[in-house]
Amino acid sequence: MGGIAMTKLSNSALLKIFTKLLILLLIAKGISLFVLWYLPSDGIEVTKKENYQPRYQKVDFKTMLIPPKSDLELNADGTPVNSSGKATSITNMTLKGLYGNKTSGFVIVALKSDAKKTTIVAVGEKYSGFKLKSIMIDHAIFTKGSKEYKLELEKMKDMNNYVKKINNEPVVYATESGVSREDIAYYSKNPKQLWKDISIKPVKNGKKIEGFRVARIDPMSKMARLGLEKGDLIIKANNIELKTYKDALDIYKKIDTIDTVQIVVIRNNQEKELVYEIH
């Protein structure tokens, strides 16, 4: 009796269909596992690179590289020093960088209590009651009253690198001009006019972008008045190296919030700095 029931069950059409479907399911699963073996297990995400962007500091190089003619004591911002200025001990100061010689140049100093807040002081200017007298290879001489004070560079090792870098770099010239927000608004509303006035193409070394070359510029355009010339290779803007389209676009996006644009271009194998004040 049991044997007959088993035969009926094994012969039933339903079981045959069910078995076939199960086999098809197993084959489908097998194929998907086989495919999975060759497919990537992770997607691609954008790596957000934190681009270092220190605040661009306007520096008047004329007052720095030419020794002051008068004996008038000046602050770092060019205003005369109040003789009763707040006195600070030289030991409270730290020398972070220097550039120049005995009679001209500038140093970067900060108070140890607020080391991040740096100030650029030119020869002849005063900082916290101390007047910068001269600049040496590894230290700066300040005076206060009739006494001289020596302030050494923060780290000699860093300083050696700094000196080497300065020596290897070509001469940097700086020019400064202004640009109105109306001009920027004009170009953002008329992007076609922008590309009519100027054509910029990325210069690549392999896959890496080295900068953006000014391929064409209308000499009568607002862009030309900013100091850009055909052939200029724009390598930096506001201390950011332009290595990707995004770097260039980030500057463009922030244009409404910044008031100074500094562009470094390579012209005739020399670096040239163009500074625009947006007003």
Place this chain on the structure above:
Amino acid sequence: MVNKLLMFLAYVAFFVLALMYFTPKTSLYYMLEKELKQYDVIISDEKVTDNGFSLSIDDATVYVKNIDTAILKELDIKLFAFYNAISLKDITLSDVTASFIPVKIKSVDLMYSIIDPLNLKIDAEGAFGTASGSLSISERKLHLDVVPSKIMHSKYKNTMRQLKKQKDGGYSYDKAF
């Protein structure tokens, strides 16, 4: 005989559906991402969900040449071999494009059917108006019939110049690639 043929077709349909269900869609999507990267297009920060027969991608940011170009709220991919569809909803383009086109796009639907194997059907709707057309795979041509919104006529005259005015008053956009 007819019964056997019907059974065979039913088995084939079942196998295709099972294959669709088991296909590692997320991994296939990752492969698509790798392909897109070659063209400097990256879909990032997205949440990928395998829904069995479809794949949902939510809150994605699309980067073109490392520039955040668009934010996609919802992207749905349906791959049924005979009928495939990619549906994008709630797209916000980057501010960079704001001078060319309104940044809000409600939906973009791309459909591919085996009935019309040489064409990809496209429908889009947004603040720019509506657009519908097709992408010819064989001729490598895109044709869109556009019904621009009022804002396009008033604020995006430069973009409107890129469109071709038709005899019936409508606009079209053609591009070969």
